[in-house]
Amino acid sequence: VGAAYALLLGGLPALVALAAEADGLAALAALQRAEAAIKLDADGLVVEARFKGPKVERDGLTALASLPRLRSLVLAGCDVNDEALALLAPLSTLRNLDLRDCPVTNAGLARLAGLEHLAALRLSGKSGVTQVDDGGMEHVARLMGLRTLMLDHLWVSEAGLVKLAPLADLEEMTLAQTLVRDDALAVVATFPRLRRLRLAKTAVTGAGLAQLGKLSRLEDLDISEATALDDAALEPVGRLLTLRKLNLWRAPVGDTGALHLAGLVNLEWLNLDNTLVTDAGLAALGRMQKLSFLHLGSTAVSNAGLDRLAGLAALRDVSLTRTAVDAAGAAALQSRLPEA
Structure with a gap:
């Protein structure tokens, strides 16, 4: 009614x-x-x-x-x-x-x-x-x-x-385990607003990654499990100064490659899990004062290298699983990191 x-x-x-x-x-x-x-x-x-x-x-x-x-x-x-x-x-x-x-x-x-x-x-x-x-x-x-x-x-x-x-406003593109190779990255670099890019398990190399320098807004790069990479491939990555997040999980890179990343002072999140990084490579992280998350699992890092992390005041989450770091080393690092 x-x-x-x-x-x-x-x-x-x-x-x-x-x-x-x-x-x-x-x-x-x-x-x-x-x-x-x-x-x-x-x-x-x-x-x-x-x-x-x-x-x-x-x-x-x-x-x-x-x-x-x-x-x-x-x-x-x-x-x-x-x-x-x-x-x-x-x-x-x-x-x-x-x-x-x-x-x-x-x-x-x-x-x-x-x-x-x-x-x-x-x-x-x-x-x-x-x-x-x-x-x-x-x-x-x-x-x-x-x-x-x-x-x-x-x-x-x-x-x-x-x-x-025509998709000039793209901000995020994920291309994991696709047919993407270096020639494709020249195309990816033409999307000027791109902020997040996933290239995990692709065949890209340093030559292709050099193209990404044209992406002035890139903040998040995932090149995990990209098995064609080597230490030299991280040299152009180290020039991507806008990066806040970098995923290198299971990438075949070590200390020399890590040193190329030393200038990424805006990084807040870094995954080096299952890489070839050792204590020597941790020297590259010293200027990353915004770093809050760091994964070092399954690397050759030991207690001796942890001093190089003690100055990272923003570090809150550090994964040291399956490394040579023992309980005493982990406790000593935690005591020196105010946010951990």
Whole structure:
């Protein structure tokens, strides 16, 4: 009765509002049936839907079009294929879309072209079901608002990255275990706003890393498990003075390479786990007064080298697992680090 009375008073606008409310309730019911986790804003409207999969029913995806403030959709690991991507086309408010390890192909990406406000697209081929390669990049390039693009474990190379040239506002790109080599880094270096770059498990060398000097805003570089690296490859890395985070886990570099990093005075996070660094290499860290996290696990570091860390006043988290450092050495270091 109350709703009908409101319609009489409000006319068509009230009818539209009531219909929208009904659609919203129906959408929530569909999401509940799909066991999707949701986040609400201060007005109680859905801003994120996270499907746990692997099975996602069609009505769960169709219902999303009735959510006027949906910003984030997480479908990672779900059985969402190219046909299902067509159901996402009406989601004009979407800013984040996570399709990692979904069975989508290049053709499916073409169906996302209408998501004009999309700022983050997350893809990954780690499980092997995502069949996206260089050919799909022409469709990704139409998403002009992208700030974050994740392409880990996909068949993407320099030929595909060239197609992404229209994405001038990219700030984050992940390319772990892709076909990226040195020639591709010349393309990566053309994205002027890039802040975060992941090149883990790629075949890049020092020649390619030298191209990154053009990225004046680069803060986070991951070259872990890049087995083609050597000590000389860290020389151009040492010139990336804007770096705040550097991941060298399982990179084949040692003391000579570490010394190239001595000028990275803005580093706050450094992972040297499973490298060839010894006590001598720790001398390179002396000027890193902003360093708060340091991983030295599985290195040849011993008690004798820890004196070189004592002057790092900001250091709060130091990992010395599987090293020659004993309990006494660790305790002595902790006593000299005010933040640890």
